[in-house]
Amino acid sequence: MRYAGIKQFLNERLPLEALDTHLRKPLPKHINLLFSLGSLAMFLLLLQAATGAFLAFYYSPSPEHAHNAVTYISEEVPFGAFVRGLHHWGASAMVIIVVLHLLRVVLYSSYKAPRELTWIFGVLLLLIVLGFGFTGYLLPWDEKAYWATVVGVEIASTAPGLGDFVAKVMRGGSEIGAVTLSRFYALHTIWLPWLAFGLVGVHLFFVRYYGSSGTPKNTPEEMKTGKPFYPHQVFEDVVGMLILFVILAAVALFVPVPLEDVADPTNADYDPRPEWYFLFLFQLLKYFQGPFEIIGTFVIPTVGMLLLLFLPFIDRSERAVLWKRPIALTVTSLCVVGIVVLTILGGTSKKLETADAALQETSQPTEQTQETAETEEIEEGEAVFDFQLTEEEIEGAKAVEE
Ligand code: HEM
Numbered sequence: 001m002r003y004a005g006i007k008q009f010l011n012e013r014l015p016l017e018a019l020d021t022h023l024r025k026p027l028p029k030h031i032n033l034l035f036s037l038g039s040l041a042m043f044l045l046l047l048q049a050a051t052g053a054f055l056a057f058y059y060s061p062s063p064e065h066a067h068n069a070v071t072y073i074s075e076e077v078p079f080g081a082f083v084r085g086l087h088h089w090g091a092s093a094m095v096i097i098v099v100l101h102l103l104r105v106v107l108y109s110s111y112k113a114p115r116e117l118t119w120i121f122g123v124l125l126l127l128i129v130l131g132f133g134f135t136g137y138l139l140p141w142d143e144k145a146y147w148a149t150v151v152g153v154e155i156a157s158t159a160p161g162l163g164d165f166v167a168k169v170m171r172g173g174s175e176i177g178a179v180t181l182s183r184f185y186a187l188h189t190i191w192l193p194w195l196a197f198g199l200v201g202v203h204l205f206f207v208r209y210y211g212s213s214g215t216p217k218n219t220p221e222e223m224k225t226g227k228p229f230y231p232h233q234v235f236e237d238v239v240g241m242l243i244l245f246v247i248l249a250a251v252a253l254f255v256p257v258p259l260e261d262v263a264d265p266t267n268a269d270y271d272p273r274p275e276w277y278f279l280f281l282f283q284l285l286k287y288f289q290g291p292f293e294i295i296g297t298f299v300i301p302t303v304g305m306l307l308l309l310f311l312p313f314i315d316r317s318e319r320a321v322l323w324k325r326p327i328a329l330t331v332t333s334l335c336v337v338g339i340v341v342l343t344i345l346g347g348t349s350k351k352l353e354t355a356d357a358a359l360q361e362t363s364q365p366t367e368q369t370q371e372t373a374e375t376e377e378i379e380e381g382e383a384v385f386d387f388q389l390t391e392e393e394i395e396g397a398k399a400v401e402e
Pocket of ligand 1: 034035036037038039041042045098101102105110111115118119120121122123125126129200203207211212213214
């Protein structure tokens with residue numbers, strides 16, 4: 001009785017019946033488990049947000065405290081190691097699931113008209129997911145975090161025209177230090193989550209607006225005769241989420257998250273490695289040295305991304321499953337095999353020369369580093385910022401105080 005009363009109250013005020021009818025609309029007939037990958041990606045995004053919010057209770061984005069805070073979370077906080085494990089391995093799972101989701105869309109040519117915008121927002125989401133990975137890697141402020149970021153920023157600086165500016169904005173000055181860590185933390189916990197949830201909202205709006213594309217096997221009549229989205233598909237998605245969570249929880253419990261020694265900017269012998277999903281890019285740099293460096297650092301990644309972004313406008317062939325599209329099949333296979341081989345080579349190879357050069361540069365104290373060090377002795381805390389006050393400004397401020 002009470003339930004019926006609440007239902008009536010809500011129905012009179014909200015379009016719940018229309019929503020119910022919409023959610024119960026049948027999906028296309030041929031839908032398989034691969035169609036749950038998008039929902040799994042969404043689940044992981046929410047899990048990352050939840051575990052990240054918990055970690056933020058204890059984390060402190062400063063070179064003096066970050067490493068200690070992460071050690072404290074892993075060793076002292078109840079369930080800290082588990083939650084950190086979920087967040088760490090969840091990030092890798094997110095990359096795997098999003099890439100599988102992308103491949104499923106390619107497999108059934110679901111990016112073709114009218115779903116071009118759904119695809120474009122998807123590619124932007126892929127970039128955001130990689131952005132989460134890159135900015136999160138610095139936060140523990142251990143050796144691998146520091147040196148991988150040195151190389152990452154060095155790579156960004158090779159972009160023609162804007163490279164130096166982009167690198168300076170990323171670092172928040174001329175060196176990787178306190179401001180860089182604050183910036184990466186802000187990007188990781190504020191900018192990227194807002195962007196991600198905004199883009200997911202638009203992506204899902206398009207998904208619902210155009211309806212699921214199903215597989216190319218569907219005849220036009222079969223497009224509206226499958227099982228309903230709610231409760232059938234939702235049930236399958238939730239089962240998938242539970243299985244994924246159990247696997248992640250087991251990994252988080254039994255595989256410790258690595259944490260190296262605290263970052264040492266003078267350790268020129270360090271062999272920097274990015275997170276595994278950036279290894280293929282890292283390996284690519286080896287084949288383009290000297291004046292050709294820019295091909296590996298900028299040209300190939302940028303052209304690759306642009307081709308991916310505009311794929312629906314480049315591939316105008318009829319909709320069909322991937323193995324019935326020989327060109328698409330060849331290109332996709334070459335890309336997948338190329339990325340896998342480069343990743344394996346990157347993971348097993350020796351120190352990178354390009355990275356070496358970046359390290360040498362950074363570990364030699366420049367005039368500016370020395371200046372900063374001197375200032376640090378005088379005005380501890382303030383010196384890490386680029387915009388230090390001039391003597392006149394300090395005098396002016398004192399005069400105002402008096
Ligand atoms: C955080 C990342 C992402 C989330 C949360 C997400 C979520 C979803 C969901 C829930 C669906 C509907 C279910 C399904 O078809 O699997 C979907 C469909 C779709 N997604 Fe994503 N997605 C993400 C990334 C991507 C990426 C990287 C691409 C491709 C570059 C992409 C392209 C598409 C397309 C074209 C559809 C429509 C498929 C169809 O109608 O058959 N998405 N996405």
